[in-house]
Amino acid sequence: MEPGNLFLLSGIGLFIAGTVLFSIAPGRWLNMLYGLFAAGSVLAGLYSLGLIMPSAQPSPVYVFPVSGFLELAFQGNPLSGYFSLLLSVLGAAVSVYSIGYMKGAEGPRFQGIFYGLFLLSLYAVFFSSNIVAFLVAWEAMSLLSFFLVVSDTRDEEAQAAGITYATMTHIGTAFIIAAFMAGYALTGSLDFQGIRAGLAARPEWVRSLLFVLSFIGFGMKAGIVPLHIWLPRAHPAAPSNVSALMSGVMIKAGLYGMIMMGIGVLGGNVAWWGILALVAGGVSSVMGILYALMARDIKRLLAYSSVENIGIMLLGFGASIMFYSFHLPALAGIALAACLCHAMNHAVFKGMLFMGAGSVMHAVHSKNMEEMGGLLKKMPWTGLFFLVGAVSICALPPFNGFVSEWLTFQSLVLGSQTPAAYSKVISLLGGAALALTGAFAAAAFIKAFGISFLGMPRHERAEHAKEAGFPMTAAMGALALLCLLLGVYPGLLLGLISRIPLGGLSAVSPLSFSLAPVSIAGGFSGFWPAAILSAMLLGFLIVFVLIKTAGASKKTVYADSWDCGIRALTPRMQYTATAFTKPVRVIFKSIYLPRREIRISYRQKPFFAREITYRSDITPFIESYIYRPLLSAVHWTAHKIRHLQSGSLHLYLGYIMITLITLLLIWG
Amino acid sequence: MLKRWIEIFSIIDFIAVGMLLSVIAMNSLKRIESCLKAYIINSSLLALLMVATAIYLSIPHLYLAAFFTIAGKCILIPYFLRKVIRQLKVTHDVEPYISSSLSLAASFAIVTIVYSVLSEGIFVAGLTRTVLKISVSIILISLFVMMTRKKAVTQVMGLLFMENGLFLAGFSLTFGMPTIIELGVLFDMLMGVLILGVFLSQIKKAFVSVDLDKLTSLKG
Structure with a gap:
């Protein structure tokens, strides 16, 4: 066997072994199992490096028949090799990090199993070479990351973030499926290579349609404005090791899809x-x-x-x-x-920053x-x-x-x-x-x-x-x-x-x-x-x-910095995060639409205040002006349609009757 | 001998028309017991049709199917339904939403539509030129019955008639399905009626009546 394939197979073997062990290993050692995922990532990374290096023969195709003409096909190419290398680098680091981070975590078994499968599904996305395999892997990736998002806390905000994420990602997947199905219908091929060959002769507007569909679909996952609203909710809600992977790699799966479809398949x-x-x-x-x-x-x-x-x-x-x-x-x-x-660089530093945030959250x-x-x-x-x-x-x-x-x-x-x-x-x-x-x-x-x-x-x-x-x-x-x-x-x-x-x-x-x-x-x-x-x-x-040298003769004086002569500085005198960004808020107030609310309750007007509350907030522009109206329109329509569902059995039977007779009249 | 008679006198068509008439009658009957009788007549005619087909086409296993039809649909199911009706103390009135003359008019409209629409294509194939059209009419009229009756018991009756219509349709296209399938369908029907009986008593328990109007309160 070729050494490259050996790396791949043993890497996948390690992932599967890791997920299986997560369900049976004794509780105290669970966090050590992340080491297996780290090793698996390293092996898969070696395989990916091999894909990028020039070689005489193309990499092997792995085909798993499902039913009839549907089959899952996986084949590496240099582009997928690059993205899976990116995944391997971050995956290995995050897995090592998880050994410490997941010590004493809540629900460690499920988190570990989902984590391992999530990594595997990401690899599958990058390596899939036909529509079916890609969609299966893509959906697995979305669902597993959804489970991971809602797995961390029982807090309601996290659950709501998870729902937003699941909804948005499925809308995106619908667009991707539409693009793929159109590609299949036009060319009769399920294979990306076949679609590419078949589409080359098609008029430009057909390819443009496919591009726009896949751009929206993948853009949803990548988190481009204005399709991003799930991202700043779901990423913080997930456990930090998963946030690192989601921000570092998963959004790049959207980018990968855009490059693969936009340039690879549609010609760009x-x-x-x-x-x-x-x-x-x-x-x-x-x-x-x-x-x-x-x-x-x-x-x-x-x-x-x-x-x-x-x-x-x-x-x-x-x-x-x-x-x-x-x-x-x-x-x-x-x-x-x-x-x-930039995709690789962002994966490296954003992964590290999320890990840092995770460590800080663990401590604070x-x-x-x-x-x-x-x-x-x-x-x-x-x-x-x-x-x-x-x-x-x-x-x-x-x-x-x-x-x-x-x-x-x-x-x-x-x-x-x-x-x-x-x-x-x-x-x-x-x-x-x-x-x-x-x-x-x-x-x-x-x-x-x-x-x-x-x-x-x-x-x-x-x-x-x-x-x-x-x-x-x-x-x-x-x-x-x-x-x-x-x-x-x-x-x-x-x-x-x-x-x-x-x-x-x-x-x-x-x-x-x-x-x-x-x-x-x-x-x-x-x-x-x-x-x-x-x-x-x-x-x-x-x-x-x-x-x-020059300062050696001076005596070093230790004192509080910036205390302006006040001898006892307290933490409350510090610059706050909100204060720090005030100038930007003022300059861009047409985008932020800041809201301020001051409430004063008096003991004796106007000089003796009992209590002053101050709230300041910014208006999420896109949510308030795009998604809210959209959502209320959907609600309104749904409410109107609901009148059809009266609860009366006889009316439902009447619908059936009308449908049957109409069909008879049309096709009889 | 018999075969020739069946052909000359269009016996099969006559029986089928008899089934259609019994459904139309059921649509305008006002007492639940009469509806049940109409069902027995309908089922007996179905069995008779099987016997006639068995003679006409010389398919001996249809005798068996006819026997089980009589046992199941003319004896067991009506017996059980009558028991349920007595137990639940359902009043004798059918309580339709529309008058019986209007129901008759609707049956007429349905038969007219079916006959005018289904006059070609696969619908004239099958056993004879009319059996399939009659079976579609039976199905639609039964659906209409289910739609316009208040009580759950009458819904069950409509369902039973509809099943006879479906059976007739399948029968006319396949000239008798394999015995095992026919038996299976019969057995399903029997089980269906048993389960519906249980459901009826549960509905009665939960809503005090078997009027399906009350189900509207289930809507969230």
Whole structure:
């Protein structure tokens, strides 16, 4: 047997063994079983690496007949290999993290079984090569993640979030099924390759219809605005290890679907598809980060930031399709590489950030950032890794977020090379949106890190916080190292990406990557990550030496910072998360629609107040103005239709009678 | 000898028309016991039709089916239903929503529609040119009966008539199904009536009457 297949089969074997053991192993050892999933992920990751590497023969097809002509077919290709590599990296880290995180968790057996099956179903999504297998795997993924979302607490909000998630994801799946069925009806093939071949000769509007359907369907899972409303509810409600996987990998399954369908199957050569994706990406990234900035719940902040990042990936995806339709394959390759690269980077740092949030929640027993504070001293390692993640997500060198956002930005700026005026304007606007997003992301994560880790403890639980256990910090540490590695040596990842052929679009030849400068042929600029790192280290060293030498004679004074002469600072005097974001709320009040309510009850008017209550909140724009009206319309219609259901048996029999006679009259 | 007579005098059509007439009669009868009698007549005619077919087409196993039809539909089911009616102390009136003359008019309309619509295609195939049309009419008239009667007992009767119509339809297309299937259908019917009897007494217990009007209160 080929070594690659051996990796795959033994990896799957480990997953199955893990899920089986979860149902029979003694309770005390349950959390150790996550180690099996970690090992399985590593093996599957090796197989995925093999898929990306060029080889003479195509990878084997695994076919499982179901009934009649329906069969499940699985076959790896370089694109699916890349996404399953992404899954393996994060899956292995999260599984190690779960060893510590799930110690003493409630309902560990079910969580473990669902967790293992969820990972397997994600692999199945990436590897499936026909419609049937894809839909089965996709549905399994959605349902298992739904179970995981509602598994953590008995709290009603989590249940409601689960219901929202299940509803939205099924609407999305309906769109995907519609697209696939249309593809099958037009070509008579269940296989993605067959559909691709059959659709090539079809007119453009047919393919456009399929693209729009699958864009909506996959966009629902990816969480693009305005289809995102389930994401900031469901992701925070899940246990943190699952949130990491959902935000890190599952939303990329939506992205994978878009790339696979949009470029792989439909050819990706119609300009307005790209524009659609660009607009959706721009709106998602700006709206996502604006709401992230306002979130008080740390996991909700991270979830909104996932919406933002998926928007950034869509910018790359859209730009790629747009360039390709203008016959600029080199630029298209760069844009797609930026998109894929950001997918991997986002998985790494967002997974790490969610794990960090999970550790913090374990220590503080709250998701609310206003009840944290001063955690850096209690949890130094978690704090450090969270900081690395925050710096990466803000796209600052020398970490990995910088590389992919830089590439995305470059490809959008290169949009000025397209012939049409509208595409120039749109891509530059996309670049502007990306720049705006970057600034807000920095603000949001300064808030996330500053409010929860710096300052004084805002709650007594934060005072008694303890550092997370070894497996948890180790998993985060590994991902933090990966952030640094991919940031300093982007050639590692971009080299892999450049091997991914996609239909007519072969990726990124004009990029050169190594420790040497990254530059784009025909572009305006390049950058040299290793040099940036060296410069930063050098600067740090100079400051350090200056302090040690020039400042050596000065006496060090220890005092409270920023106490303005007040001798006793209390936690209540600190900047709060809400106060920190006030300027943004003021500037963007047309989007946030902030509401403020002050209620004063007097003992004696007007000077002696008994009680003052102050509430401030923002209006969720999309929910209030799109979903609420939609929902009430549906309710109204349902209420009207309900009159048909009178409860009278005779009337029901009458319906049957009328139907029968009508049918007789029509077809008799 | 008999075969020729059956062919010359269109015996099978006559029997089928007799079944149709008994259903129409049931549609306008006012007493539950009379309805039950109409059902016995209807079922006996069905059995007779089987015997005639058995002679005409020389299919001996149809005699067996006819025997079981008589045993089940003319004796057992009516006996059980009568017992249920007595036990539940149902009043004798059928209590329809519409007058019996209007019901007759509706039966006429249904038969007219069926005869005018089903005059070609597969509907003239089968045993003779009329049996299938008659069976569809029987089914629709029984449905109409179920629709316009208040009491649950009459609903059951409508269901029984409908089943006879369905049986006739299947019979006319297949010239006698395998015995085992016919027996199975009969047995199902018997069980169905038993279960419906139990349901009736439960409805009576829960709602004090067997008027199906009261079921509206179940709606949430």
